[in-house]
Amino acid sequence: MPYFTLIMKKSRFIVLLVALGCNIPHEDSRLVFTEKQLPTPIQLKGEKLDFGLEFALNPKEILLKDQNLIVAEGKSLQNEKVHLLDLRGQKYRRSVGKDGLGPGEITIGYPLLDSGEPDIFWVYDTQQFKFSAFSIKDTSSLAIRQFKGLDIPLYITSVDWGPNNTLLVNLVDGWVKYFQLNTDGDTIRYFGSWENMLDGRELPQGVKREDLQPNLLASLHQGKIKSNPSKTRFVKAGTHVDFIDIIDIENEEVITVYGPIDELPEFRVSMNQGFQMPAFDLSKLTLKYLDIYAGDKSFFALYSGKSFREISEDSNLNRLFEFDYDGKVLNHYQLDFPLIGFTVDEINRKIYGISTDMDPGIVLFDLN
Template identity: 40%
Template sequence: MNNNFLTFIVFLVFGLGCSPSAEEKGKEAIVIFDEKDLPDPIALRGKKYNFPNIINPRYILCLGDYLVVSEKTKDNLLHILDIKSEKYIRSTGKNGLGPREATMVSKLENASEKESFWCYDLEQTIFSKYSVTGDTSKLADSQLRLGEIFHYVMDLTWASDTSLLVTMVDGNDKFFEVSLNGDTLATYGKWDSMFERKDIPYNVISSIHQGRIKASPDKRKFISAGSRRDFIDVLDKASGKILSIRGPVDEVPEFEVDYSMGYPMAAMNIKTLTVKYLDSFAGEKLIYGLHLGKSFRNISDPDKLNRMFVFDYQGNIVNQYTLDYPLTSFTVDEVNGIIYGVSIDEEPNVVAFKIPD
């Protein structure tokens, strides 16, 4: 297929520019790239901090001059850091089942108020709102308990002040926009577009393509980067169209459909299974994907640490970065051009990478 024809296909579907390889499937367009399509890697050297009380960090969120870091431990659910002055401010998030308490941090999300953020508790299906400049109380400023339907949600992110974009544990629809009560407002994409085979149950397809949903700052674009398959789905909510960026290894991981539990499940081959995207970030104009490409147990091996792939929203590859610290998650300060991540090594903490001009 020649490049002019590829460009024409993508232009018809998304009004986009050229890509390494592309094809149309209904309202979904596919862009495929491999290692030879990646630009030469740029090595980023990280600055590692030594903020106290951080023991086993998991997620990180940038709020201007502040960073929020979540913990896997139960004592300190959240840490507030003043990254500009490099000071540890306080911990917050009281662990418990009482009012304004939480039991775990499944996700960190910006709130509409400046210097405030949401923490999602998957166990209780509760959003808790905190302020980085609030008082010393560890209790949330407010909480929002979601409806019963959210117990069947795989992942979610705010789509507006009154709705959420979610993925469900079953069904052929990829993304649902739902009200806070769980009413379906819109659906986007189909899981069966990911396979040529049509005999695979939808919940098996979706489990193979697990990914955490991230929203652009204006809530117009949404991305989901696969942890088991090399892909990033990009949803344009206004048009309802999805661009699927696949690579650098565009193949379905080995699996069998297992019915031993009474319902179909994806039985993955753990001997050959590798982690693809550990985390992603939807920026104003760019998409960042933290790519591992090897077994998670080898994440800290010095050979081939994390790479960061950067795309625009048309699926064009902009940059490839190599990192000198192993990360599990990250966020981007686009104003100051800094990637902040949490390391997974002997002394995990926050690491900052300056993005070259």
């Protein structure tokens, strides 16, 4: 599949130049931190919150919006894919997300996105390549508006809302790391190169840098993207590689932070429908950053360090690292619940996590 077909028709000329390797801006700096350089961990004690739910919760993602927790379900449901929980009264409000392909319907309830609009949250349906807006105040389970915004599907791997009704995305193929797009399908800017992620890295035995294709590197470095409230800074954190990109979108600058291990996982090159993909050694593979929160002056990253099979165990529990936007580690928090996601109330200094223990639910951590 030619790379330019992954972008909307209006941008083919720009992307074709990128595919040919023309003038891709490079990352600005590379920082590394180790376990020994981390601050002394601050122990946080979590409290399971009871919202009076009459059903078992299996949370996948969480978003804080106007003192409501928006919680996406991890299990497959016909309807009610996203739950709204009121923090003020600590009660269940309702669920949204009618299953289907029709107007206002979705087939999957995550990732959750915040465009900054009051009382509105978004779901990017990765099965339909569709963005759906839901109102906290509306009583319907349907989305109040939706768009694809593209002439053909855009193979997005990570996305969040940016400034002025734009999106910052990673794509499944091509050397370019980041594209800023508007909802009409125009490319505003592009910057960063996946190839630079191999600088100074030791590849697994038998893997040669010159043989690797961009889609393999993009897949190897997959992870979530989150924007700060003002949409001026973004953070991307790797799921299988312990890296964090700190992104200044206006200046097209990226600081990449590696740690606390700073090494690539073991993998071999496999082929899937004509594309290179990393085949991991599952006996050695561990999860790195499970989730991130980009705040006003700092951001938080949820670190695992365990295999997928061990993710729910109560030993070697998750940690939270807090960084400033220059890449400096500010705080190191040790949690007492296994989490797969979290969000932060910066004003009240509270963390709300979604647990992956035997009784999954919402866990409150107080930073005061």
